[in-house]
Amino acid sequence: MSNEIELIKDPGLPAHVHRQADIDPVAAARAERQVAILFMLSALGTLLLIFSYFFISEETFIFIPVLGQTNAHQLGLGMGMAIALFCIGAGLIHWAKTLMPDEEVVAQRHEFRSEDEDRSDFVKTVKEGAASAGLGRRPLIKRTLGAALGLSALSPLILLRDLGPLPGDELSKTSWKAGTRLVTDPGDRPLRPEDLEVGAVAQTLPELPAGEDHRSLADIGKDAVLLIRLRPEEFNLDAERLSWTHEGIIAFSKICSHMGCAVALYEQQTKHLLCPCHQSTFDVTRAAKVIFGPAARPLPQLAITVDADGYLVAQAPFNEPVGPSFWERSS
Template sequence: MSNEDMSEENLPSEREHAHHGAVEPVGDPFADPGLPPHEPRRQDIDERTARRSERTVALLFTLSMIATVGFIASYVIFPIDKIVYIFPFGHVSALNFALGLTLGVALFAIGAGAVHWARTLMSDEEVPDDRHAIEASPEVREQVFADFRQGVKESQYGRRKLIRTTMMGALSLVPLSGVVLLRDLGPLPEKKLRTTAWRKGMKLINQNTDQPLRPEDIGVGSLTFAKPEGLSDDAENFQTVIAKAALMIVRLNPEDIKDKRELDWSHQGIVAYSKICTHVGCPISLYEQQTHHVLCPCHQSTFDLSDGGRVIFGPAGHALPQLRISVNAQGYLEALGDFEEPVGPSFWERG
């Protein structure tokens, strides 16, 4: 027999295909093997094992509730500046560590409980289903609802009251963590946005020289920046205080002042206005001597310091607040109180 005949003899016929010793039609090389026989779990045949799984799931949900309560309690127990040593992380914030640990445990316990519930108590029998059109027929929709009801029944949600109760408790408590986090976005402003550091009798301090200002120190047409007496540039809260209390002082000819209240609140033509723009709070630093206008460099809002600091151009919402000033017995410029309206962006006009 030739090599050609031997090779043709070993080839499968056109009607058959050899595969691991089995003969299959050539036209169907990937036949559907079907689903393997369903093997019941121990929980399916042993109620004691099922109850043990139920208690495990309930324990995880209960652990989530305890962790959530611990998350909220951490805000009360740990001060924000407390530092502790925790191996292997080193020195960390006690508050941040407690919050991360308790929230992580709360979320993990819910997830682990749900997974254990699904793997041990819910039905795990695979059911094949043919594909169908995107738009379901009434019969299919009814079948979906029937399958859902069957799934609820097989999940034993109604039967396992301990799981149901602890799961609802865990899911109800976890959102409280988000409420606490929202509260921790920062301290409530209370009246801090409406007041500044200026008080009656407080001297005006030159921000460049750190010396009290006298009327003769300010020439006509000049622009001077001032801060409240007692505020050091090295103070921890300097930026917070100066962000609202920054003051610009300009000396005008009294006859150029158009607003009567501005004239009454000034001293010999010296007027004091907030340096904070009423648009988005940028510091104003550009002064036009001939027009008495100040310009905000951020969005070009323009204010007329000879007419009550009113807006004459730009997106600013209201006039610059004016500080009422006078001269004390020692000849220094001093404030006669705080600004009468809040400084900065006009949030308060929308109240």
């Protein structure tokens, strides 16, 4: 038996096969046009999305075989975005496969941190690669890619519009005005003081203005007020806050001043209101002063009285924003 060890020679990389576009200028020009067409299709896809968004009504339906009656607005949005994204991706892949440098490179393993010389060589190679990618030499691709990328960036900006208008200072205003009646929720029945027994609590809303027959969910959230009836002597309020109550009935915004949850629990024994989210606790006898939890300020108090017909009404709007404290800071 022979002691000789037969060394197997590393076969190395297979011979490089040139692509058609590497050796044939006509094929290269054709590939360039194909890439440009894909980028232009991408731009058209974005234009279709924009057109559908602004000019096709959401109520427009068209019949499409297989799909049946289809909402043209949504179809245009979906098709436009799909075409824009697909074609820009396909164009980049086609460009890389047909026109970008195509050379096999062997790199030896080395220490994690390269020599300074290697690092500067790398930077040089990247720059040369960027130059050889041909952007400078292929203005058609450069222009169509710029148009496709620029337009595709518009799509998310346009769709942001669907998040609705900016709230401005809307969050800091409620529907309560001087003379607005307090009505039951649900039921919209105007309340009189005698509707609440001592110890009772009720959720109320402002009466709808004449001619309006519904309120938005946002308004319900902002306007909800808790009415609580104590014995007048149980209050520990200054003269002004006491004048905002009526015969032992006191009114607070129902939105927690911490992060806006509904303050939904009332402990009749302790006369505390509790927020279920993070356990902020408000003392009703002391104008909803915070006695526990993360809330930074009391629940806003609504000044109430009765009108000439004996119904409970607001004396004035809230004198501070309702809800989380950051609304107040931003106003």
